[in-house]
Amino acid sequence: MAPYESDDAAGAARDEDARSGRRKAARYAVPVAVVGVAAATIGLVPALADSGDPDLPRISAQQLIEKMAKSDTQQLSGTVKINTDLGLPDLGGLENSLASGAAPGSGDGSSADPQSKLTELVSGSHTLRVAADGPDRQKLSLLERGAEYSLIHDGKDVWGYDSKSNEVYHSTAADSGQDHRAKPPATPEDFAGEALKSVDDTTSVTVDGTMRVAGRDAYKLLIKPKQSGSTVGAISIAVDAKTGTPLKFTLTPRSGGAAVLDAGFTQVSFAEPAASTFDFTPPKGAKVTEDQDGPKGRDHSHRGGDDFGKGGEDFGKGLDGATVIGKGWTSVATFDTGAGGGLPTGSQGGDLGGFLGSLGEQVSGKFGKGTVFSTRLVNALITDDGKVYAGAVTKDALVKAADTGK
Numbered sequence: 128m129a130p131y132e133s134d135d136a137a138g139a140a141r142d143e144d145a146r147s148g149r150r151k152a153a154r155y156a157v158p159v160a161v162v163g164v165a166a167a168t169i170g171l172v173p174a175l176a177d178s179g180d181p182d183l184p185r186i187s188a189q190q191l192i193e194k195m196a197k198s199d200t201q202q203l204s205g206t207v208k209i210n211t212d213l214g215l216p217d218l219g220g221l222e223n224s225l226a227s228g229a230a231p232g233s234g235d236g237s238s239a240d241p242q243s244k245l246t247e248l249v250s251g252s253h254t255l256r257v258a259a260d261g262p263d264r265q266k267l268s269l270l271e272r273g274a275e276y277s278l279i280h281d282g283k284d285v286w287g288y289d290s291k292s293n294e295v296y297h298s299t300a301a302d303s304g305q306d307h308r309a310k311p312p313a314t315p316e317d318f319a320g321e322a323l324k325s326v327d328d329t330t331s332v333t334v335d336g337t338m339r340v341a342g343r344d345a346y347k348l349l350i351k352p353k354q355s356g357s358t359v360g361a362i363s364i365a366v367d368a369k370t371g372t373p374l375k376f377t378l379t380p381r382s383g384g385a386a387v388l389d390a391g392f393t394q395v396s397f398a399e400p401a402a403s404t405f406d407f408t409p410p411k412g413a414k415v416t417e418d419q420d421g422p423k424g425r426d427h428s429h430r431g432g433d434d435f436g437k438g439g440e441d442f443g444k445g446l447d448g449a450t451v452i453g454k455g456w457t458s459v460a461t462f463d464t465g466a467g468g469g470l471p472t473g474s475q476g477g478d479l480g481g482f483l484g485s486l487g488e489q490v491s492g493k494f495g496k497g498t499v500f501s502t503r504l505v506n507a508l509i510t511d512d513g514k515v516y517a518g519a520v521t522k523d524a525l526v527k528a529a530d531t532g533k
Contacts, residue, residue: 322378329456450462
């Protein structure tokens, strides 16, 4: 059977000469290499529709990943529902501050700063409205009770607006079209791109039937770690049968229960959004904070731990001085804080050190003693001599990494 080809792919071929060079940039750089992985890794058995699911042409996992890699969706708009359940205790908002790398009240003082505002997505249920018109114009709106936060990229301008506080954040991207992702991943496509970076010979990839998402026919791509010791059970990606765009992303933990992360479109359109969608003028009386460094300078595009499976290269890139132990889904990022004595205590940590200590589990091994902090996905070991080991691995895998260095 010839590689999967859809009407939109054929149309794209006819229009190729008329398209600009930038549209040839792949939505996923890594999957282009992934398609060369041995058949033992990527399932080649075509999926058949179950009763009640859309009856789509047969496709293999390799062909489906190729379709995603070739997808050239430049324009879309829709509504995304995100549910996140890491199993974190109720820290009264502290978890969001920790995720943004700042204590409560720190930062530039603007509630419209996307680096801190969008870390709210790390827990609970949220509804987003998204729109895109090529690499130079995107909009993401976080809908809250009686309020809305919007992040707009229009050319070289990046605007954040918090309607609750009537505050505005503004920066100018140095390279329009090159650094426009002044936000953490929020759409199924964002999450799918990161997950596919973890596909290697430690991974099983198959097509697990078909489904309907936001009124559209889709194939289900199923990604599973082959290794024991990973906290990741499976990742399911619903891929639009026509465009190759991910419509839904679900990550379930090996421990079972509800998904750790479930992000999917409830409504989507691939028509060109109205140009006015990306217009923004600060409302009268709004406090405007200008960020001279811009999103790139302040690294707003950091992944913040969304490289789920691999505690490896991509996980470690955001950690200064980090090294990687192990391979694939059970790899662990480790770095030395340079501060012996484990968790901050006394005048150093105040009540925070004791509070965090109460959340962890004391462990010991050849490395000495330390504290393991666990979620349903990412676990971290902080040793008493100031070393940190972290990854989407079990407590036993962390202790082993600290003991053996591999």
